[in-house]
Amino acid sequence: MTRIHCVTLPVDDLKRSIAFYRNGLGMGAEEVEEGADHVALELPGGLCLVLILRSEFTQFTKLVRQGDAPKGASECILSFFAASREEVDAVLQSAGAAGGAVAGPAADKPWGYAGYVADPDGHLWEFLWNPRLT
Template sequence: MKPKTVVLSLPVADLERSLRFYRDGLGLSTEGIDGGAILFELPNLSLFLIEREEYGTYTERAGVGTPGAAVPGACVISCAIGSKAEVDDTLARAVAAGGAVPKPAGTYDGSYMGYFTDADGHLWELVFNAQTQSAPTPE
């Protein structure tokens, strides 16, 4: 398998609330709600937030799990971040937008890391690693 892009689809309880959290709170760009979903194009990732009922049609089609059921923390969405300050700023913005920070950011295994959850309990991990940030990019 050689994927050309990665798409992540997450079920959400309230599209308007999710739109406010991700667009207004975190500053991600989107065209808004379209057909029961919100799309955010991130570097190397297309993030779809889909209303739980609509998400259920996908899981029913695939024959897996309870249609539309979201298990908070069932996946971790990780992002490489450019600085410690950006990690801290993003955590503050997440809280201001209605999310939660389960524990303070800190240094783990040489990386500065912080975690936040959105209003549906999806867990985001923000990672700043000074060693990989300063490494030369391969040509």
């Protein structure tokens, strides 16, 4: 069975993005070495989130003859399954305080209680609580 092990996101400012993911979403990250073009954040469950400078990310899109996605274009939605409604609200608040663009308060949806935020580079995150998923 195929399993996702790593998600790679292009970013414009590595230090700013690490601050968002560390302070806003509580993800651990090592300090960025001077001149580094990427950083890997190890997440629970064996998943890895790689933040890579947009200029380096284009090396990979060119391999498959794709154009570069402009900043703010969401090619995917990254979802986080929270343990409670309160956790959804808390993460949205932290993400907003760390520079994310929160799309308003979380609300009940047919698939659960959800809120949305874009990180500093426009990548869309969904924070979702659904008792059937926890």
